Amino acid sequence: MKIAFIGLGAMGFPMAGHLAKKHEVTVWNRTAEKAAKHASEHGSKHAKTLAECAGAELVFTMLPSSAEVDAIVAELGPKLSRGTLWIDTTSGDPEVSRVTAKRLAAQGIDFLDAPVTGAIVGATNATLSIMVGGTAEAFARAKPVLEITGKKIIHAGDSGAGHAIKALTNSIMGATVWITAECLLLAKRYGIDPRTALEITNAGSGRSNASENLLPLRLAEKQWPLVFKLALHDKDIRIAAAMSHREHMSTPLLNLTTSLFSGALHQLGDNADYIEVAKLVAAMNGDEW
Amino acid sequence: MKIAFIGLGAMGFPMAGHLAKKHEVTVWNRTAEKAAKHASEHGSKHAKTLAECAGAELVFTMLPSSAEVDAIVAELGPKLSRGTLWIDTTSGDPEVSRVTAKRLAAQGIDFLDAPVTGAIVGATNATLSIMVGGTAEAFARAKPVLEITGKKIIHAGDSGAGHAIKALTNSIMGATVWITAECLLLAKRYGIDPRTALEITNAGSGRSNASENLLPLRLAEKQWPLVFKLALHDKDIRIAAAMSHREHMSTPLLNLTTSLFSGALHQLGDNADYIEVAKLVAAMNGDEW
């Protein structure tokens, strides 16, 4: 199948690589060097202009936010043929993707919001989980291709549902990181070493992805690598908060988490890693890990 | 070893049973019938009065809260010999257990706070995790006996550390249940079935004990059994909140969780199960699962 892949960041680069093993892949990237590199390493075709992507039967986007996707849709959309399938793997905004889907549907193009989870390692090893919003028919067309880049491909619901559940699960995770950091700092005040506290947490009721996979490196090993930007995590939580607002819901913990993360972003800066919020939890208490 | 086991509730009954296979166990319970039943089923000795427990080398307590433990310590403590080891497996209050430990230490008795996690199934199968506060020496004495009832025995720190980390991990769990319920309700508003939303959550970043083991039965199967009383869970969260207060800490998510659970208890009543807070999350939004 002719596939165009747009957006060769840390996630998109390896994803497009997997696809290139089985399909005829054209890649486009705002910074052209990355596309050239991909072409030489993975045998894909480097598109110098977006227009060169117009012949694709399937278009992938993997961009920072729905705003960038929107811009690409505006430029490339009108050039695509009826029957094209567009899979947006960006962590986007469900409201925007609903509108985009409707707009493209009018042209006979299927649009799926299909954000991924599993981090760079999941993209590299093709073990991503992918949550998909759109029609059952479009999902059925997309599934075999998505299985090349991911392990668990789930149809979440109608258009927007993929972006919605991605924002929501990342918000759960954000809140869990924060409450776990609060409680482990309190444990430290009671003389319980973070390493021990994490071991006990992970053997018991408070266990989570945050306590098992995210916090040990930082709190026990004292390593704070930049794995995922706080600014991007904050964006996901804010998408969830906007969803709650739109649905006129009462979600006190989500709302407070939103404030805490936005405050953290302002205080820690644009280049902070998302788990560095744990440092702020300590700073708010005149403490450190 | 001569062991006295005090408190034969849903957890204590099977725990004392395991101990009785390897040790000479005397059991006492406020409602005597349970002790008689234990004696006949597990070959333990039924103590009609607390005084009959005085000859034990090792005393176990498994009671609703530190208040009940305190009352037993006041009555039985003075009758015990120097060198007795007291293991309190109650989910208690670290401030109270610190005072109790000091009081018993003056009599030459070692007191360990050793709450457990793993629920009734863990008590029945002897697969509990046990987190222990007290001296390293007392922990070393207790460990082989605790290994009869549990699988993972961890020395958390000094006196009070066991109760502290238990309250903290249960608070993490409480907050996680609540935020997950908020986000899954929001997912439902976006047309995502709770079953699908849980499947995606558990395949991704928002995964936790709450999403894997606690919420599926309720939100996907619509079954709301009474597994653990909300009143007891609320007690644990309030212990954590009191710890935060005592340490003069800023813990916004823990503080809000405390308010939400106390409010839930007032609205759902004393016989509610702890996961029924998810029903309140829906009710606050004029919704149901």
Next chain:
Amino acid sequence: MKIAFIGLGAMGFPMAGHLAKKHEVTVWNRTAEKAAKHASEHGSKHAKTLAECAGAELVFTMLPSSAEVDAIVAELGPKLSRGTLWIDTTSGDPEVSRVTAKRLAAQGIDFLDAPVTGAIVGATNATLSIMVGGTAEAFARAKPVLEITGKKIIHAGDSGAGHAIKALTNSIMGATVWITAECLLLAKRYGIDPRTALEITNAGSGRSNASENLLPLRLAEKQWPLVFKLALHDKDIRIAAAMSHREHMSTPLLNLTTSLFSGALHQLGDNADYIEVAKLVAAMNGDEW
């Protein structure tokens, strides 16, 4: 001056009455009976259709929300002459009013967002405070007319600033009502009668419009009249929350207040008065006033 007044609710009716004493006022209302009544009582002219308002030099709107204003602007706007001044006294949404102002400006029409405060008594006695967003020139034109219906006319800033500050001050008030209710309920638990607690609060640091003018009737006199719908107050707080979201701000107390009021609206229903949130504060504690 020829004035059209659109929206004769509890506030608009007396406001249009005051204007009719000094100007030639045409009134329109969705339910025509009210317009007929106004014409007969205040000597205004009853417009049967919106088109009859087209000759006005000055258009007033006083409607439930920006959505209704938007609909009127769409219908009436194109019929107005260049140079018309439109004063929207609705408690509206600053984002919507910015767009409306821009749209009407393109037609040479000045649009001011000019929400009021002071309740029905203020509208009746022409003692309202009016906060105005728009250009300094349009404000200068509007001021003498607004002084007929209000006592304090303040230029808040550019387009949207009136609606923005209205939503914000009402949000401050909502939060103040809630925190005061929490603390007075707590006082009650310490044996302090709400009447005494209010007297002390009003003699000291915790004094506010809420404690002086809103809560005494309810908490001391036990009267709960419907003065202002909770649904409308909730709308204002949600406008403020959306503003915070748009500005990417961290506003934890505002965010929590939003959740509390939305939850209250779902639990108390559409016909509740806004101060009835104090009843929910008590119900969350298994208590009543």
Next chain:
Amino acid sequence: MKIAFIGLGAMGFPMAGHLAKKHEVTVWNRTAEKAAKHASEHGSKHAKTLAECAGAELVFTMLPSSAEVDAIVAELGPKLSRGTLWIDTTSGDPEVSRVTAKRLAAQGIDFLDAPVTGAIVGATNATLSIMVGGTAEAFARAKPVLEITGKKIIHAGDSGAGHAIKALTNSIMGATVWITAECLLLAKRYGIDPRTALEITNAGSGRSNASENLLPLRLAEKQWPLVFKLALHDKDIRIAAAMSHREHMSTPLLNLTTSLFSGALHQLGDNADYIEVAKLVAAMNGDEW
């Protein structure tokens, strides 16, 4: 009457001065210089030791917290005669004052908790409001003397009620300062000058002691004097939070306010003024006033 006045800080010094005009006042202060100064300026008698206060019919304390009062009670209490009246004007802890009152009652001494509000200017001009906890009889004895130092003397309820309502009203004020700062910062983002925003707030529904008397100097005049230590304000809020905990209440706004103030204290330091929390509200948003 023979009066002993203990604690000559910014508040106690002028209060004792007013009493000395009408009564025979002995003053004691930890830093003796202040007592000597008082004696020379106000004609009081400088007690070199606490024991010299033992002859008083009426003892006043005005100290930083209940801990200091407790220490004085322990030392001076046993030396007092039956029938002595002790008025503690400290902003204290109701739990502690209840215990103290019971202890002194056993000696035939009446203890009133009688904290004041009105700041240094109120102490200087004898216009304080004083809220009193204790028996009606003791209140009746105290009232004429309290009227020398204050204008509004209110019997709040039984022992502890004075300290309780003081902590509660200061907590209301703290929350009001914070929510007002959040909303005025948001107004600033919408182009509304803080001076204008305050003017509008004070003409409308969001008006409070915070918006009328506390924030204008800081937000409009950009002056941040040290008027009342944040550390003391935080202490009052924490007393209220402990009261809520003791009563097993659900008070979400109070709980969040507690976390915000404790976090602010850790970040702004021990010498910050209480209104400087408004600076933190801005800093959490990468902004300043």
